[in-house]
Amino acid sequence: MENLIIKKAYVSDVLQIQAIARQTFSETFSDVNSEENMNKYLDESFAIEKLTTELHNSSSHFYLAVLDEKVVGYLKLNTADAQTEKENQNALETERIYVAKEFHGKKVAQALYAQAEQTAQELKATYIWLGVWEKNFRAVSFYTKNGFVQFDTHIFRLGDDEQTDLMMKKVLL
Template sequence: MTSIVLKKASAEDLETLQQLGKETFYETFSKHNSEEEMQKYLAESFASEKLLKELNTVDSRFFIAWEEESPVGYLKVNSGGSQTELQDETSLEIERIYVKSSHQGKKVGQLLFDKALEIARQQSKKYIWLGVWGENKRAVSFYIKNGFTEFDKHIFRLGNDAQTDLMMKKTLD
């Protein structure tokens, strides 16, 4: 495998991020959800206007993992009031780490996680937190391996389906 390079995403990366977001979300969750619900979610969540607003939010940052000219994964982190739930100034939220199925198991997710950890430390955060679908055993195992523990649960809605996410956090030194 050639080396993976992380680059901060900007508005110029909108189309790349849309395609990558749709592809990785679909790969991860389509076998557990109806096609109709998936298509509705993808259309709404990765609409240009919505994603552009997220890209331009001051306390949110996106990074794309590139293998040569191909995007293979991405990270979205939020701090302060941009966090989806806790909005704790002492924490950083990992809202999304997604990697193409072709690159899972190749340390791309670890590179993206390490970037989030680096940002949290640069900002002197006390902990990192995230929500992960409890049925996504691979992701849950990844976060446990990286020192996360479960502290709560919340409901994630995919269309009409209410799914339980585990809320996990990692305290920083």
């Protein structure tokens, strides 16, 4: 993937973020969730207004994975009060790493994760943490391979379905 570029995303990229977010979330979870719950989540979580607000938040950081001018994945990081759970102010949350299904296994997620680590170093974060659905075995394996360990669980609501996320962290040196 020598032509892969990871670039910071801005408010002007909101439509690209919305498109890749809806695509990748659907590809990852639509087979194991009801259509009603998926539609509700996609409409609420990836609404232009919500994404625009998140992009304006200086404690959130978005990055796009671009291959030959096509967005194939994205990353969302949160610091301070933007974190989805009350974690340490010096922690960095990786809220989303999503890659289009056709690019799974092609090191795109690894490149996005490398950006997360670089951002953590720049921000002098003491650790990186995330929540990952317990039944997303591919993602759990990816994070474990990258040195994350489970430290807790929390509930993730997808429509009217309560799902268990594993909370994982990697302490930085």
